[in-house]
Amino acid sequence: MKxxxxxxxxxxxxxxxxxxxKPLVEEGKYWIYEYLHQPESSSCFFFFTEKGEVHxxxxxxxxxxxxxxxxxxxxxxxxxxxxxLKFPFEIKQTNVMGYIREDTFARKVYVLPNELMNAPCTESxxxxxLFDFSLEKEDSINECLAxxxxxxxxxxxxxxxxxxxxxxxxxxxxRSHFYSFGYFDLxxxxxxxxxxxxxxxxxxxxxxxxxNRRLVKYxxxxxxxxxxxxxxxxxxxxRANKVVILPNPAFDYISxxxxxSIVNATNGYCIRNITGNMLEKESxxxxxxxxxxxxxxxxxxxxxxxxxKDDEIVQTEKFIILH
Numbered sequence: 555m556k557x558x559x560x561x562x563x564x565x566x567x568x569x570x571x572x573x574x575x576k577p578l579v580e581e582g583k584y585w586i587y588e589y590l591h592q593p594e595s596s597s598c599f600f601f602f603t604e605k606g607e608v609h610x611x612x613x614x615x616x617x618x619x620x621x622x623x624x625x626x627x628x629x630x631x632x633x634x635x636x637x638x639l640k641f642p643f644e645i646k647q648t649n650v651m652g653y654i655r656e657d658t659f660a661r662k663v664y665v666l667p668n669e670l671m672n673a674p675c676t677e678s679x680x681x682x683x684l685f686d687f688s689l690e691k692e693d694s695i696n697e698c699l700a701x702x703x704x705x706x707x708x709x710x711x712x713x714x715x716x717x718x719x720x721x722x723x724x725x726x727x728x729r730s731h732f733y734s735f736g737y738f739d740l741x742x743x744x745x746x747x748x749x750x751x752x753x754x755x756x757x758x759x760x761x762x763x764x765x766n767r768r769l770v771k772y773x774x775x776x777x778x779x780x781x782x783x784x785x786x787x788x789x790x791x792x793r794a795n796k797v798v799i800l801p802n803p804a805f806d807y808i809s810x811x812x813x814x815s816i817v818n819a820t821n822g823y824c825i826r827n828i829t830g831n832m833l834e835k836e837s838x839x840x841x842x843x844x845x846x847x848x849x850x851x852x853x854x855x856x857x858x859x860x861x862x863k864d865d866e867i868v869q870t871e872k873f874i875i876l877h
Contacts, residue, residue: 576729576753578663578685578760579623579656584773584780585609585759586630588639592766600766603637606630608645608782609759615653615872617666617856618828620681622653625671625761639770642781650870654684654760661687661752663760665698668858669830670867674761675701678830684760687752689715689732702762703734703748713748725772729753799859803874806850810859810871812838820869822862828855849875 586608590600612624631644651670656663663685665674675682675698682698689695693715695703700712713734723729730752749757756762758769773780797810812820824835825847834847838861849857852875861869 575658575661575687576727577656577658578753578755579611579654581611581623582774582776583610584771584777584782585769586639586643586771586773586780586782587758587763588768588770589764590766590768591637598765603632603639606632606639606643606770608643609761611654612650617653617872620655622655622666624650625652625654625665627651627670642783645782645784649867663687668870670870671761672764673702674698679828685750685755687730687732687750689718691715691718695734699750723751723754724757797859797861797869797871799871799873803876804849805876807846807848808859808873809844809846811844820861820863822865824860824862826858826860828857833857853877 587606588603589605589607591602591604592600606629608628608630610626610628612626615622615624626648628645628648631640631646632638633640649670650668652665652667652674654663654665662683664681665671665684666681667674667678669678671678674684683696684698684702686696686699694712695715697712704713715732715734717733719731719733720728721731723731731749732752733749751757754760754772758767759772771780773782777783797812799808799810802808820838822835822837823845825833827833833852838845854875854877856872856874859871859873860867
């Protein structure tokens with residue numbers, strides 16, 4: 555009997571340990587996607603691969619005195635006449651599409667999107683609760699998630715959690731799965747059970763994609779372990795080529811200088827405040843020029859310098875004004 559109690563005790567301990575909360579926001583997680591050519595936006599027929607991306611989390615940063623991690627997306631090199639992801643996966647360029655933080659004690663994940671992020675949850679530079687992994691059965695999902703999955707907003711009540719199961723994911727890891735009533739899959743023509751996974755997000759990662767996006771691989775580890783390399787010769791915005799803003803923090807002015815590789819890929823810049831409003835926009839002339847922007851009329855706070863190529867954003871850097 556004593557041995558039976560001992561065995562029961564260790565079994566309970568093992569279950570409790572195995573169900574320890576698994577955080578989502580960690581460096582060393584990579585979601586690798588391919589985007590298939592889609593003749594029409596509503597079509598369910600897909601052909602060759604037209605682009606590839608890897609989504610991952612970057613360095614720690616501070617926005618409005620709140621600590622976040624960068625949300626990064628990196629474009630991948632294609633190969634072959636019909637387009638396929640080059641292997642090892644080769645990063646061409648990396649951009650920041652927002653910021654993310656996680657309260658591991660409360661089991662909640664918050665997202666602060668910028669203008670490069672598709673959806674969550676529509677307004678740039680506003681923080682939203684994206685995932686609440688503390689929910690219990692019959693609890694309603696949060697507004698952002700309801701809008702993200704079901705396009706529901708300003709409702710009296712949102713879909714409820716039908717069940718919570720601790721089960722294996724696609725990659726053989728045990729996670730808590732939170733099931734709701736699901737959604738209608740346009741291309742499969744039937745109702746698909748909806749769920750989110752602790753430490754992972756949706757079934758294809760933290761941020762849902764368009765119909766033509768496919769999750770090729772999920773990997774945890776180093777870049778080398780995940781067969782990802784950086785092609786610095788093709789990456790005009792590698793860390794070495796990042797624009798440096800001085801002084802930062804600033805008072806009366808900021809200055810920045812472009813090297814030759816950067817100026818070849820940009821022809822303008824704009825300044826935005828943290829809410830996304832444009833304050834200034836100018837053309838860029840030549841590399842080696844020291845650009846000075848007077849900021850004495852800017853209220854104290856965080857601002858964003860965006861380098862542009864024909865009004866498309868190619869690099870984003872933050873700076874702070876103190877008065």
